[in-house]
């Protein structure tokens with residue numbers, strides 16, 4: 001079994017650590033690094049894993065899961081890149097950064113796999129997209145899948161699609177939370193107590209999501225089944241169309257994709 005070091009265990013790094021532990025990955029095969037001492041102590045106490053300095057972790061682990069913010073990746077790689085021994089697999093969780101970004105600091109031909117996961121990893125319902133960089137083999141992709149499959153679903157995509165994936169599923173949970181927030185407010189506008197409005201919309205979201213996943217029906221069909229002639233739903237849909245919600249979503253996801261590209265340009 002491989003030893004995985006999560007380099008920069010913040011929110012996403014911690015989700016990976018906790019998901020691996022829930023799936024039975026031995027704590028002795030997991031390492032983490034943190035920038036602050038309090039954070040290192042917190043992770044060690046919470047998960048019973050060793051939290052090391054970056055240099056020690058990259059020496060000991062076979063797989064380096066880089067989970068720092070993209071803006072911190074250059075400083076990190078400048079520090080650890082020259083200390084990474086040959087033969088390690090680097091798995092980048094960073095939005096925007098292409099696998100080629102890491103090559104300039106790593107020993108020649110170091111395999112890099114780029115992944116984009118999302119926060120529902122906390123409940124083993126992540127969507128993780130995995131791409132091979134120049135030197136990553138099918139075996140490296142399988143290893144990345146082994147790491148992320150316990151956190152939810154995985155899919156392989158060409159690396160050229162990763163910025164779009166980031167806009168859709170990486171950032172995606174935020175859009176759904178935003179909708180729930182707005183719809184809860186709408187319930188309050190209609191006179192419902194906040195908690196009642198929240199419970200109604202959360203359960204409606206869960207039920208709708210399960211139908212989307214399990215019914216085999218196209219979303220249009222599912223929506224049509226709710227939308228009665230001259231009924232309530234079509235009155236709401238007309239307002240969504242009047243307010244350009246579909247166009248807003250197209251523009252929003254394009255903006256997220258463009259931001260991922262911009263991050264890469266700023267860091268290269």
Ligand SMILES: NC(=O)C1=CN([C@@H]2O[C@H](COP(=O)(O)OP(=O)(O)OC[C@H]3O[C@@H](n4cnc5c(N)ncnc54)[C@H](OP(=O)(O)O)[C@@H]3O)[C@@H](O)[C@H]2O)C=CC1
Pocket residue numbers: 007008009010011012013033034035036039054067068069070072075076093094095096116117118119170171
């Ligand atoms: N949040 C999300 O939903 C998603 C995030 N991502 C990607 O995951 C990555 C991490 O994001 P997120 O977890 O939200 O960010 P966080 O800021 O929570 O985590 C990054 C962590 O890295 C630490 N760090 C920074 N530099 C170093 C260093 N040189 N050595 C050791 N530790 C270091 C930070 O320390 P400190 O606490 O001191 O800042 C922080 O704890 C990003 O690249 C992001 O694009 C991908 C998918 C979804």
Ligand SMILES: O=C(O)[C@@H]1CCC=N1
Pocket residue numbers: 095166170171
């Ligand atoms: O907002 C971000 O940049 C990160 C990447 C995807 C989700 N959160």
